[in-house]
Amino acid sequence: MADNRAKITRSAIKDGMLDLLAKMPFQYVTVASLCREAGVGRATFYTHYTGLMDVINELADEAISATRRSPMDNHEAIAVLAERVSANSDPRALEAWLDLMPMCQRVADHPKYRSLFKDDFLSEYIIMRIFRKERAASVDSICRQCGLSEEVAEKVFLFSVMGLFAVNRSLGWKKDDAWYEAQRALLVYMAGGVEALKKLK
Secondary structure: OHHHHHHHHHHHHHHHHHHHHOOOOHHHOOHHHHHHHHOOOHHHHHHHOOOHHHHHHHHHHHHHHHOOOOOOOHHHHHHHHHHHHHOOOOHHHHHHHHHHOOHHHHHHHOHHHHHHHHOHHHHHHHHHHHHHHHHHHHHHHHHHHHOOOHHHHHHHHHHHHHHHHHHHHHOOOOOOHHHHHHHHHHHHHHHHHHHHHHOOO
16 A cells, blocks of 8 residues: 555656656756645655656656567667668658667657657756667677677767767657658668678678
8 A cells, every 4th residue: 555655656746747847947847846746745755756866767767668669679670660761752651660760769759758858958868868778788789780899889879879869859859741851861871881880890
C-alpha cells in the first residue's frame, strides 16, 4: 500500500514537471512551483527526490524505457531505412517505419515527453543521457560493422546523436514536410557513411 502511494506521489510530481515545462523554461521552475503544480508539500517532495534534476533524470529514463525499440541495432536499422526511403519518392513514406529510427529520434517523438526536448537546457542534457545509455550497444555495433577502434566508434556515434539532435532542434521538433525531407537525406547520408567505413577495414 505504501509503495502504491509512493508511486502515485512520484507520478504526480513528474506529471507536474511536464506540465510546468509546457508553460515555462526549466530555469524558472522551482521546487515550490513544482509542489504547487503537483499538489504536494515540500516535505513530501524531498521524501522522494533530492532536487529538480532527480525528477528530470527519472523522466528521461522513463521516456527511454517507454520508447518502442526495434529488434535491430541502430546502424542496421539505418541501412534498412535508407534503402526503403531511397526506393520511394515520397519522403513521408518514412512514417510507416518510424519504429526503426534511432533512439534519440523515437524518444523525442513521444508526445508525453516532448516538452523535455523543447527546453533548450534540458534537451541537450537529455540527449547526452541517451548517448550515455545507448553508447555501449551502439559503439559495439559500429566496431563490428566498420572495423573501427572503440574510441573512434564512440566519436562516430556521438556525431550521429548530436547531429540528429541539432537538426531536430533547428526544425523545432515538428514532423512536417521539412522534417521528412531532412530525415530522408540524413538516413541515406548516414547509411552511405557506414558503407564507406566498411571499405576502410
